[in-house]
Amino acid sequence: MLKIIISGCSGHMGRVVESICAADPAVQVAAGFDVLGSSDREFPVYSSPSQFTGEADAVIDFSSPAALDGLLEFAKTTKTPLVLATTGYTPEQVAQIGAAALEVPIFRSANMSLGINVLLELVKKAASVLGDSYDIEIVERHHRRKVDAPSGTALMIADAAASACGHESEYVFERHSVRQPRDKKEIGISAVRGGTIVGEHEIIFAGHDEIMEIRHTALSREIFAQGAVEAAKFMATVKTPGLYDMSQLVK
Numbered sequence: 001m002l003k004i005i006i007s008g009c010s011g012h013m014g015r016v017v018e019s020i021c022a023a024d025p026a027v028q029v030a031a032g033f034d035v036l037g038s039s040d041r042e043f044p045v046y047s048s049p050s051q052f053t054g055e056a057d058a059v060i061d062f063s064s065p066a067a068l069d070g071l072l073e074f075a076k077t078t079k080t081p082l083v084l085a086t087t088g089y090t091p092e093q094v095a096q097i098g099a100a101a102l103e104v105p106i107f108r109s110a111n112m113s114l115g116i117n118v119l120l121e122l123v124k125k126a127a128s129v130l131g132d133s134y135d136i137e138i139v140e141r142h143h144r145r146k147v148d149a150p151s152g153t154a155l156m157i158a159d160a161a162a163s164a165c166g167h168e169s170e171y172v173f174e175r176h177s178v179r180q181p182r183d184k185k186e187i188g189i190s191a192v193r194g195g196t197i198v199g200e201h202e203i204i205f206a207g208h209d210e211i212m213e214i215r216h217t218a219l220s221r222e223i224f225a226q227g228a229v230e231a232a233k234f235m236a237t238v239k240t241p242g243l244y245d246m247s248q249l250v251k
Contacts, residue, residue: 003030003056004232005080007071008063009045010034012145013085016225017060027229030056033071034063049074056080057236060228064147065089072100081105081235085112085228087152098243107235107244110152112227116201117246119216120160123203126212127164132184134207136161141192141200149191153201158187161203 004021008014009032018041021027031052032038032045046052049059049070060083061071068089075082084097087110097106111117127136138161140154150173162169172178172186182188199218204211218224227246234249 001025002027002058002233002236004028004229005031005033005052005056005059007033007049007059007061007067008086009041010036010038011062013062013221013225016221017062017228020222020225020229024229026233030054033059033067035067058083058232060232061086062225062228065093068093068096072096075104075106076100079104081232081238082107083228083231083235084108085110085224085231088148101243102241104241105235105238105244106242107231107249109227109231109246110156112224112231112246113216113218114227114246115223116153116156116216119201119203119214120156122214123157123160124164126203126205126214127161128166130205130207130212131166134205134212135182135184135186135188136165137188137190137204137206139190139192139202139204141194141197143197144193144195146193149193150189151191151199151201153199154189154191157201157203158189161187 004027006014006017006029018029021029029043031043033049034045035047037047038045058081062085064086065088071082097108100106138154138157140151142151158171168185169187170185172188174190198221201216203214231249
């Protein structure tokens with residue numbers, strides 16, 4: 001049986017991951033990490049990864065960027081693979097993750113949804129075909145509690161489009177401070193926060209007398225939790241240090 005640690009187990013996503021694991025006979029939650037602690041769980045919860053002395057096959061992290069240092073140290077010390085589903089990392093933290101991946105397997109994705117990762121391939125194809133004849137705008141919508149903006153997924157989409165559009169791109173976040181006509185190299189990214197929106201991402205390719213849109217709507221958080229659990233199952237089989245993502249999982 002696969003033993004998983006849930007980092008951020010007292011948060012919204014942590015509890016969804018717990019429910020997914022409870023319904024999967026092949027998975028057992030060995031422990032949880034959470035600075036808030038918890039006394040109502042069927043597994044032990046530690047405020048710091050360094051307090052855990054047991055064994056696990058993988059760690060699923062849906063906490064916050066502030067937890068990264070402790071998780072990376074735990075992973076390197078115990079050689080336990082990480083599944084990082086947290087967003088909002090700084091460039092310095094991304095570099096930390098890359099350095100740690102030289103020592104331990106790390107799976108990182110800003111979005112664990114299978115549908116989103118298919119959408120990324122569609123965006124690459126559209127950008128490569130439409131080239132600089134179409135303007136690209138990305139609009140993302142999330143619930144009022146989401147801290148980072150734009151979403152990590154929106155940045156993934158922008159990176160996918162930029163990698164395939166055939167010219168150097170510049171990201172423009174909102175447009176309130178821009179007082180000039182739109183440049184061809186721009187990729188616009190706008191964020192909306194409100195209510196209980198789980199997650200919506202819309203990519204607009206606007207050309208002359210023609211508009212094409214690609215859209216993904218998440219109707220529940222379960223799709224992200226399920227993807228993270230599948231990633232943990234995959235990482236439990238990985239012995240080679242390195243950075244892994246959904247492209248290895250869905251191929």
